Amino acid sequence: MTKAIIALMSLIIFSSFTNHEGYHVGDNATDFNLKNIDGKMVSLSSIEAKGYVIVFTCNHCPFAKKYEDRLVKLNKLTSKKGYPLVAINPNDAEQYPEDSFENMQIRAKEKKFNFPYLHDESQQIARTYGATKTPHVFVLNKEGKELKVRYIGAIDDNTESAADVKIKYVENAIEALAENKPVETEVTKAIGCSIKWKK
Amino acid sequence: MIFLLASGLKAQDVIDFEGLQKRIEKQNDTLYLVNFWATWCKPCIAELPFFENASESLRDKPIKVLLVSLDFKSDLERVSEFIQKKQISTEVVLLSAGNPNDWIDKIDPSWSGAIPATVFYKNKIKLAFHEGDYTKNL
Numbered sequence: 001m002t003k004a005i006i007a008l009m010s011l012i013i014f015s016s017f018t019n020h021e022g023y024h025v026g027d028n029a030t031d032f033n034l035k036n037i038d039g040k041m042v043s044l045s046s047i048e049a050k051g052y053v054i055v056f057t058c059n060h061c062p063f064a065k066k067y068e069d070r071l072v073k074l075n076k077l078t079s080k081k082g083y084p085l086v087a088i089n090p091n092d093a094e095q096y097p098e099d100s101f102e103n104m105q106i107r108a109k110e111k112k113f114n115f116p117y118l119h120d121e122s123q124q125i126a127r128t129y130g131a132t133k134t135p136h137v138f139v140l141n142k143e144g145k146e147l148k149v150r151y152i153g154a155i156d157d158n159t160e161s162a163a164d165v166k167i168k169y170v171e172n173a174i175e176a177l178a179e180n181k182p183v184e185t186e187v188t189k190a191i192g193c194s195i196k197w198k199k
Numbered sequence: 200m201i202f203l204l205a206s207g208l209k210a211q212d213v214i215d216f217e218g219l220q221k222r223i224e225k226q227n228d229t230l231y232l233v234n235f236w237a238t239w240c241k242p243c244i245a246e247l248p249f250f251e252n253a254s255e256s257l258r259d260k261p262i263k264v265l266l267v268s269l270d271f272k273s274d275l276e277r278v279s280e281f282i283q284k285k286q287i288s289t290e291v292v293l294l295s296a297g298n299p300n301d302w303i304d305k306i307d308p309s310w311s312g313a314i315p316a317t318v319f320y321k322n323k324i325k326l327a328f329h330e331g332d333y334t335k336n337l
Contacts, residue, residue, distance in 0.1 A: 190312050194314060
């Protein structure tokens, strides 16, 4: 057998060990305490709300960039309904300098972010939530004393073109939750940039 | 087997999901190694030489490597230039398949949608799926 075949076979074997951990819909989400672009620490408990739209995102990823303007609009909408948006950048800035804290500050200013943009420097929150890519959304709903995950996935159904969006997944989820109705589509998938984990 | 000799991408290389299925789920003895990547994805590009090497050195074997670009359709030119610049001879197609939520699970339910991701097929049967790069293991 050639080297290449052996390498291929080992890929196939290695492939089967992929494992996903993190939250599922219905799980209790943890709060966090992360540094915002203004230098202040932010935790969910410090933001009075019915729930939150947590968006793992970053500066460098073209898929994340496609959503920057849409996030600003989305926050206006969901905040009104009691679900403010909180963005978190979990990427390793050593490998991706564009995703550094300083560049988060610059990008947020350029794009006029109207929501906290937090730095998950230890990557612990992204790991706990089970975020794998940017952008990756987790909608949380306060239920009694608990913070329940009620939606995981994409912002909408068309990354390339905002004008061609047919289904606004996050908006739909928030609309349902605000009316105490069950979320119809609880999990969706979209292509995104893998989160750049520290090596 | 047809090899695109770093000739870039043309409009006909933009395929939908059905087109992709037709290419990789075939009733024959060929092992299909399908890698999802994009020109802006650094870990994807880092492992392209491995797939290039595999498709070159396995030319005589019943193994077919297909690089499926998930760049935006509007960036076709950019993908084409990239292929020419990097002298990629493995077949590349650009997948433009509409709402990813409708097709990601069809590749593999465990795929979150992050790239790179790689899937192996033989005789219409999926042998393995892997999300993430292989660089640590090569």
